[in-house]
Amino acid sequence: MSHKAGFVSIIGKPNAGKSTLMNALVGEKMSIITPKAQTTRHRIIGIVNQEDYQIVFSDTPGVIKPNYSLQESMMNFVQGSIIDADIILFVTDIHEKYDENDVIEKLRKTDSPVAVLINKVDKSSEEEVKEKVAFWKEKVNPEVIFALSALHGYNVDGIMAYIKEKLPVHPPFYEKDELTDKSTRFFVSEMIREKIFKLYDKEIPYSTEVVVTSYKEEGHITRIAAEVIVERDSQKNIIIGKAGAMIKKVGTYARQDIEEFIDGKVFLELFVKVLPDWRSKKNYLKRFGYDD
Ligand code: GDP
Ligand code: K
Ligand code: MG
Known part of the structure; x- marks a missing residue:
């Protein structure tokens, strides 16, 4: 059987639940999680290795407007990750107001497969979920939309299955026993x-x-x-x-x-x-x- 490998970028606003999701997917607490915005400044890479595949996750800073050079630098990470990715996981808090049209436009136009993940559904009604699914279908029209609770593990398996399906056939990018490229x-x-x-x-x-x-x-x-x-x-x-x-x-x-x-x-x-x-x-x- 052929080996699959690729880069998966987790993007979204601060506090949407990106780090929580990455930790659930990678199965290790590798990215810090706090309720304050902009905790994740660096691009953090977590790697999932199995015999026949390797998934390289990056947990990026929330999409923010640059107004000083630290933020500019953080924006570069975000933009880089949109360009690099084989698969984009766009995480959105079910209760957040979303009018960042530049991001929506990028998600619409990218050639990479996009999954919109409506997170924190543990704190919402079925009605709200339906509403948001319709909203994102209209705005981005992504390949898939998942209702997710990163915190409680709801649908994390489904996302993992989607990633494995979409992963390109490729030899591993990193040594198979390497957990992360950060020291x-x-x-x-x-x-x-x-x-x-x-x-x-x-x-x-x-x-x-x-x-x-x-x-x-x-x-x-x-x-x-x-x-x-x-x-x-x-x-x-x-x-x-x-x-x-x-x-x-x-x-x-x-x-x-x-x-x-x-x-x-x-x-x-x-x-x-x-x-x-x-x-x-x-x-x-x-x-x-x-x-x-
Ligand atoms: P990031 O800024 O996008 O990386 O967001 P974090 O992963 O740091 O999460 C921000 C806050 O949202 C933390 O307090 C998490 O515990 C909380 N959170 C993340 N996912 C969920 C979820 O599925 N349900 C609920 N209720 N809270 C969540
Ligand atoms: K955070
Ligand atoms: Mg984070």
Whole structure:
């Protein structure tokens, strides 16, 4: 039998449920999931390997309008993924208002097969589902439309079957035992960043970047040092909190996740650093990996 392999892009607005879906499809918590928008800045790749097929998923940032260079860089990821994909999974929250006509136009015109996934149907009536199916049929006229609950696993199998059917005949793109093309360090920094998204308000999470500066396995323990980078002194004070209470929380929660991820003991040190305007400076963005 011939081998199938291809790239599947999961796109949609922030909070539509893209990361939740990718994790359900890949079966590993590889992409961070939080209720705040724009958590997924990088293109994250998860790979499903079976004897006769290989599916390469990318979980992309939500489709957003660029107004500063970090967002521009994020847009490039999104556009790149529309062009690259063998299959496009367009995830939409059943309750979101959708009037992004540029995205609808792209979905209509692309040569790649498009599946529209109406997500969070666990929180809606059958009537609402019917209404949205009609809406998307009219707007995009995709190859298929699925009603989905990424969170509860409803129809995840159906989507998987659709992907397998549409996957092109191709040899594998990656080694069969490779789970992801991002390093452990990257996931460690994402896990720390996820805690910042959960613990702080307003602009703080969006003004923060995390860089793992050191990663050493010493016997039973993995020693990790990371920099939490913010734009202003005032933000640094908020991140640290009264007598260091907040940054300690970030460290504790992040360490627990990292220990689970690498299945071993972790000693984690966090350093807070101010880099004025890192978001609009190209050289910083490059260092953080947004410019590939
Ligand atoms: P992303 O920004 O598109 O990657 O969205 P996430 O996967 O991070 O999900 C955003 C929020 O929606 C999280 O709080 C998820 O738990 C929630 N969510 C995702 N899928 C579902 C679903 O099928 N049903 C419900 N009720 N919530 C969901
Ligand atoms: K999110
Ligand atoms: Mg996400």
